[in-house]
Amino acid sequence: MTGDLSIYEICIRMLLAIVFAGFIGFDREFKNRPAGIRTHILVGIGAVLIAMIQKEITNTALTIAQDQPELGDVIRADEARLIAQVVSGIGFLGAGTIVVTKQVVRGLTTAASLWTVAGLGLAIGMGNYRIAIVGFVGIMLVLTVLKRVINVPTLKKIEISFEHKRTTKEFIADYFKEKNIEVKDVDFEVKKRSDSRIYTNVYTVELPRTLSYQTVVEDLSMHENMVRVHLISM
Structure with missing residues (x-):
């Protein structure tokens, strides 16, 4: 112009x-x-x-x-x-x-x-x-x-700290199975307190496209034995 x-x-x-x-x-x-x-x-x-x-x-x-x-x-x-x-x-x-x-x-x-x-x-x-x-x-x-x-599947890590090892691990395993969450890797850590132990598992997971990481974190946090649930980007 x-x-x-x-x-x-x-x-x-x-x-x-x-x-x-x-x-x-x-x-x-x-x-x-x-x-x-x-x-x-x-x-x-x-x-x-x-x-x-x-x-x-x-x-x-x-x-x-x-x-x-x-x-x-x-x-x-x-x-x-x-x-x-x-x-x-x-x-x-x-x-x-x-x-x-x-x-x-x-x-x-x-x-x-x-x-x-x-x-x-x-x-x-x-x-x-x-x-x-x-x-x-x-x-x-x-x-x-x-x-x-277009949904690009991504791997993320979910850090879960909890008490009462056996019952909580069963809850986590059942939740992952119910939601079709695929676990790629798991890291374990245990910290001792005066009267109890805090177990920390870091799961590397892949979610189905219908499920968000925010939903997973919120659902897991509702369990009474959870101390902390945290999402870590890779």
Whole structure:
């Protein structure tokens, strides 16, 4: 697109970025992730602003070059310059959503969604609506549909500390059998207290796709002999 952007075109690009980024942010906030609707919308609007500013700089340079050909070798307008700064700069914001605690990494998908929202904003700001619309559809499919269609089995470790060895181990074994949980490996540890013993088993397990690790941890925690049930990511 050449020439100055009209106020109508500016509003359309802003509105489109708000809608697209808002939908993606809603998905993240609904799933209780660090960055929600407002963060995603702000990232999208910021990217649109920078892209439109870059467009205006380029259009201004082209106009001057046409009106004053003698300055053609002096004027430079690189459309990728500000865009490159957005792509690299958004990484710092995304890194702030990633949390690592006790071998568990959270926030990677949210960081990636912020990065892609910046890409959507840049596409909208540059006036590449077809790229933005196809990109938005792809992002929403990945965030909302892909996990339901493709379930990648993962191995995790469940650390279970309990009392009364025999009855509790029987309960755990029966629960795993009932829920079709496959045990790949088990590590054992015993700690003595003044009046009792605490048994700690670390199970490496694979769950059926209809069962979540959160459900397993909650179910096991309900048993009266349990001292601690903890999920460990491998």
